[in-house]
């Protein structure tokens with residue numbers, strides 16, 4: 551993390567900051583959790599959406615990535631990422647966009663999640679028409695109820711459909727358990743176990759009948775530690791947030807102590823009013839408003855700040871000694887939820903070894919990179 555904010559005197563606020571040494575440390579720590587076997591990691595890029603971070607991952611041998619949007623997938627392909635899984639249902643014009651993307655980046659192998667027979671048919675038709683075959687993973691709902699087919703017998707039929715549909719090739723399951731945020735390790739493990747044995751049974755049933763289920767892509771940050779300890783062939787762990795880490799997860803899970811904040815926000819005092827009031831330029835257009843007001847960022851060097859109010863361009867705070875601050879003073883904030891926060895910024899100021907080393911574009915924040 552940056553220790554001397556004077557370094558940023560010439561940089562505008564509010565700005566997103568990437569702490570490159572900490573990002574490398576976090577990626578190394580993720581790797582160490584999977585026994586330094588990069589093939590067991592498929593980190594989600596939704597957190598940073600940034601080619602320079604992808605290049606750091608590639609240099610460390612991480613060749614598998616997860617994306618939520620076609621734009622993120624295109625950003626990955628532009629970086630030369632060889633294996634990109636789009637964990638998002640493809641419908642409407644995205645079907646043809648995906649086919650164009652596959653054709654344009656022959657050096658990248660793409661795959662997508664599917665959770666419905668209609669989706670399988672649409673993908674199969676599009677790929678067949680385009681003369682392509684696309685790898686697909688059956689998205690199983692672990693209880694999050696966002697996307698995914700329920701973990702029940704009918705899921706076997708859907709997998710068999712995926713395996714027999716022209717234009718697509720079934721290569722496994724995705725199990726994303728975003729609902730499993732239980733704070734205590736044992737509770738989280740119990741919730742995972744509730745469904746995991748059924749998933750293993752489904753895999754065994756399919757394989758016994760000659761239908762391969764070579765990979766299973768599982769989890770985010772809270773369940774990473776659980777999946778990292780499972781000895782299951784073809785299992786890939788897919789945390790995203792841990793690349794940058796944030797206060798939301800860091801404050802909740804003691805297991806995440808080894809991770810460091812890889813992102814921050816530069817904000818400045820823009821107004822002082824009343825007895826204790828300080829206003830900074832960190833509105834919810836610069837730090838994500840998806841968390842409750844007052845719980846959207848922390849101030850690691852100024853923990854005495856108390857929340858008063860939040861608007862588009864302003865964050866109103868109270869401080870016991872406001873006279874300590876001058877208009878224009880720089881303040882460091884750390885977001886509670888980094889993924890939607892990084893998407894609010896066109897660039898991040900990249901800092902390594904207490905030096906600004908560049909301005910890194912958050913390329914994947916755009917919806918369409920023109921593929």
Ligand SMILES: Cc1ncc(COP(=O)(O)O)c(C=O)c1O
Pocket residue numbers: 594596616637726728769770771772788789790791792889
């Ligand atoms: C499908 C999927 N996989 C992986 C992740 C990464 O999860 P986390 O942000 O908890 O690391 C997400 C995050 O939303 C996701 O939607």
